[in-house]
Amino acid sequence: MSRLQNIVMAALGADATVDDTLQPFSVISLSVPRTRFAEAAKALKKEYALLAAEWATDETLLGRGFGIYACYRKEAEYLIVKTLVPVDDPTFPSLTKKYVPAYRFERQMNSLMGVTPVGHPDTRPWIKHEDWPEDAWPLRKTFDASKRLTRGSGEYRWIRAEGEGVYEIPVGPVHAGIIEPGHFRFQAMGEDVLNLEAKLGYVHKGIEKRFESLSWNEASRLAGRVSGDSTVAHCLAYSQAVEALTGSTPPDRALWLRALFLERERIANHLGDLGAICNDVAFAILFYQFMTLKEEMLRTNDKLFGHRFMMDRIVPGGTVVDIDADGIRTILLELDRLLKEFERLVVIYDENSSVEDRVRDTGILSSEKARDLGMVGFVARASGLNLDCRNHHPFPPYDRIFVSIPVLVAGDVHARAWIRVEEIRDSARLIGEILKSLPDGGIAAPVHAPPADKAGFAAVEGWRGEILYWVHSGPKGEINRCMVRDPSSLNWLGLEQCIHGNIVPDFPVCNKSFNQSYSGNDL
Amino acid sequence: MIRILKQIFHTGIVTEKLPLSTDPELEKIGVKLEAAIRRKFQRSLTIRQVDAGSCNGCELEIHAINNPIYNCERFGIHFTASPRFADLLLVTGPVTHNMEVALKRTYQATPSPKLVIAVGDCGCNGGIFGESYASLGGIDKVIPVDAVIPGCPPAPAVLLQGILNAIGGQDPALAKKKKPVKS
Numbered sequence: 001m002s003r004l005q006n007i008v009m010a011a012l013g014a015d016a017t018v019d020d021t022l023q024p025f026s027v028i029s030l031s032v033p034r035t036r037f038a039e040a041a042k043a044l045k046k047e048y049a050l051l052a053a054e055w056a057t058d059e060t061l062l063g064r065g066f067g068i069y070a071c072y073r074k075e076a077e078y079l080i081v082k083t084l085v086p087v088d089d090p091t092f093p094s095l096t097k098k099y100v101p102a103y104r105f106e107r108q109m110n111s112l113m114g115v116t117p118v119g120h121p122d123t124r125p126w127i128k129h130e131d132w133p134e135d136a137w138p139l140r141k142t143f144d145a146s147k148r149l150t151r152g153s154g155e156y157r158w159i160r161a162e163g164e165g166v167y168e169i170p171v172g173p174v175h176a177g178i179i180e181p182g183h184f185r186f187q188a189m190g191e192d193v194l195n196l197e198a199k200l201g202y203v204h205k206g207i208e209k210r211f212e213s214l215s216w217n218e219a220s221r222l223a224g225r226v227s228g229d230s231t232v233a234h235c236l237a238y239s240q241a242v243e244a245l246t247g248s249t250p251p252d253r254a255l256w257l258r259a260l261f262l263e264r265e266r267i268a269n270h271l272g273d274l275g276a277i278c279n280d281v282a283f284a285i286l287f288y289q290f291m292t293l294k295e296e297m298l299r300t301n302d303k304l305f306g307h308r309f310m311m312d313r314i315v316p317g318g319t320v321v322d323i324d325a326d327g328i329r330t331i332l333l334e335l336d337r338l339l340k341e342f343e344r345l346v347v348i349y350d351e352n353s354s355v356e357d358r359v360r361d362t363g364i365l366s367s368e369k370a371r372d373l374g375m376v377g378f379v380a381r382a383s384g385l386n387l388d389c390r391n392h393h394p395f396p397p398y399d400r401i402f403v404s405i406p407v408l409v410a411g412d413v414h415a416r417a418w419i420r421v422e423e424i425r426d427s428a429r430l431i432g433e434i435l436k437s438l439p440d441g442g443i444a445a446p447v448h449a450p451p452a453d454k455a456g457f458a459a460v461e462g463w464r465g466e467i468l469y470w471v472h473s474g475p476k477g478e479i480n481r482c483m484v485r486d487p488s489s490l491n492w493l494g495l496e497q498c499i500h501g502n503i504v505p506d507f508p509v510c511n512k513s514f515n516q517s518y519s520g521n522d523l
Numbered sequence: 524m525i526r527i528l529k530q531i532f533h534t535g536i537v538t539e540k541l542p543l544s545t546d547p548e549l550e551k552i553g554v555k556l557e558a559a560i561r562r563k564f565q566r567s568l569t570i571r572q573v574d575a576g577s578c579n580g581c582e583l584e585i586h587a588i589n590n591p592i593y594n595c596e597r598f599g600i601h602f603t604a605s606p607r608f609a610d611l612l613l614v615t616g617p618v619t620h621n622m623e624v625a626l627k628r629t630y631q632a633t634p635s636p637k638l639v640i641a642v643g644d645c646g647c648n649g650g651i652f653g654e655s656y657a658s659l660g661g662i663d664k665v666i667p668v669d670a671v672i673p674g675c676p677p678a679p680a681v682l683l684q685g686i687l688n689a690i691g692g693q694d695p696a697l698a699k700k701k702k703p704v705k706s
Contacts, residue, residue: 149656204657229580308584309580311580
């Protein structure tokens with residue numbers, strides 16, 4: 001019995017029953033009646049649990065209606081609370097007033113599955129743009145995904161600000177740099193930002209629907225392309241979810257190799273981000289220096305593992321590449337050199353007063369806000385929240401090695417940069433440990449055939465933060481639903497909230513310090 | 524400051540010769556294409572990158588051609604913030620339904636003569652995302668494409684080679700008139 005389960009059971013009594021759809025060792029799942037769905041949330045909120053994800057499923061192929069799921073997290077535990085709603089009355093009580101992260105999850109559920117959150121304060125569609133047909137709910141089984149959508153008309157209802165001297169700045173979807181598309185709408189007065197509202201969904205590729213038309217193996221390639229910069233973490237989370245569903249266990253060596261890939265991905269991306277933050281405050285030398293270090297890592301990846309970003313190197317059941325003694329030597333030598341260079345650069349960053357002037361006290365996200373908004377990853381850790389799945393919900397081999405989690409309380413651009421500095425140091429140490437204790441043996445084990453109507457769940461700490469996957473098999477053991485929760489789905493809300501009181505020219509560096517994925521959010 | 528200067532001297536020049544290959548044939552092409560930029564674009568090829576729906580993998584590699592090791596600026600290639608200054612659109616895909624209009628507008632805002640290169644497997648044909656309600660497939664489904672650079676994602680050296688090939692293969696001043704795109 002878990003504590004979270006006890007809380008819900010105590011509040012709802014006999015109405016809460018254990019749902020055995022999820023494999024027992026994956027995560028605890030409770031079934032509650034629709035009328036008491038919000039009550040469970042209230043009880044969990046009182047005990048300081050956070051909402052990690054909320055999603056809907058179409059279970060009509062299994063003779064049920066729509067499933068509404070909410071996933072809560074507290075310390076080492078995850079708990080999924082589920083309720084069923086009939087097809088002819090697809091409504092459920094909204095959790096938004098209790099949990100802020102539900103705000104966009106529920107808009108998205110309403111937009112893509114056509115299930116209505118009753119009591120939600122904002123009825124605007126999300127991801128689904130206003131020129132889509134109103135009754136296009138792609139995640140429903142009755143929706144024909146192969147047909148193009150017809151394009152209607154319509155306008156997004158932006159939040160407005162009025163008054164003398166107040167003006168608006170529309171930015172995007174095509175941005176000035178080499179970045180992904182999204183629209184930001186600023187209301188400003190002089191240089192001060194009054195409000196920022198993001199409209200995303202521009203890179204919605206129908207990934208969750210696409211999963212349902214692929215085999216379990218093909219789908220692993222798709223998971224690797226949810227967000228290209230987190231390809232290792234997404235592939236790993238997907239693979240773990242499938243392994244949980246089928247009850248398969250990869251060989252030990254594969255688990256350690258996966259951790260090696262994950263930590264290398266973390267270092268490479270953090271290096272790139274540090275460079276980009278310096279670039280956005282016009283400190284070009286560090287931009288080029290950090291980018292050079294990143295490039296060297298990517299080349300080593302290519303040489304040893306056959307791909308610069310290690311795409312498709314992790315599959316359900318294990319990995320597809322191994323490392324030999326020569327490879328281990330190469331990595332250790334590279335890391336040694338890289339760290340020496342890195343420390344020199346960090347001193348330059350730290351000593352430069354013009355950089356400091358731009359990054360300190362800029363874009364502050366307070367601990368309180370970060371908690372309310374359910375932030376994850378380095379954004380959470382820069383705002384005083386000690387959250388990292390490698391520690392609080394360790395998946396092997398992190399249950400056997402010590403991970404040091406840096407936590408800062410300032411919540412500004414500098415804190416988010418400095419968390420990355422500390423994480424690069426720790427990941428380099430972890431790689432050394434992983435390579436030292438790499439067990440012998442094979443790198444892949446067969447994955448059992450998926451049973452019908454079962455679910456698997458996985459949480460992985462990618463470089464950006466906690467990634468959740470929840471996969472559900474249909475009546476023939478095919479993919480019925482694959483829920484993807486990238487850290488960006490939560491953290492984008494944080495960017496909007498950290499910008500108040502800042503000036504418009506500081507937005508790029510604030511955005512860069514978050515560096516959230518558009519693709520991972522839009523799916 | 525002294526630390527910065529020390530770091531600069533310590534690093535030296537890391538830029539590598541292109542193409543990153545020992546093949547003498549390719550090296551010759553490299554020299555020829557550099558000459559092409561000089562001749563046709565007055566030493567300055569200006570690129571506007573448009574993400575029409577990619578997973579951001581291609582963007583990472585497009586960023587990389589700007590790093591000191593590939594240093595695309597030495598060929599006169601640089602990236603611009605506005606399509607109005609661009610000679611070439613470097614477009615990654617697949618084109619999503621939600622980006623279709625923005626991509627067409629960007630294309631129309633680019634002055635003629637212009638070149639379009641579709642980047643990545645998804646930019647070429649939709650890749651793993653295929654064609655669906657949300658993904659329209661390759662870039663050529665929405666705007667005319669002059670050249671493609673496949674790969675998932677294409678490595679920086681491949682990207683540079685692809686750009687050089689595309690501008691060497693066609694003189695934009697003489698490029699045939701393309702059909703106008705309706706928005």
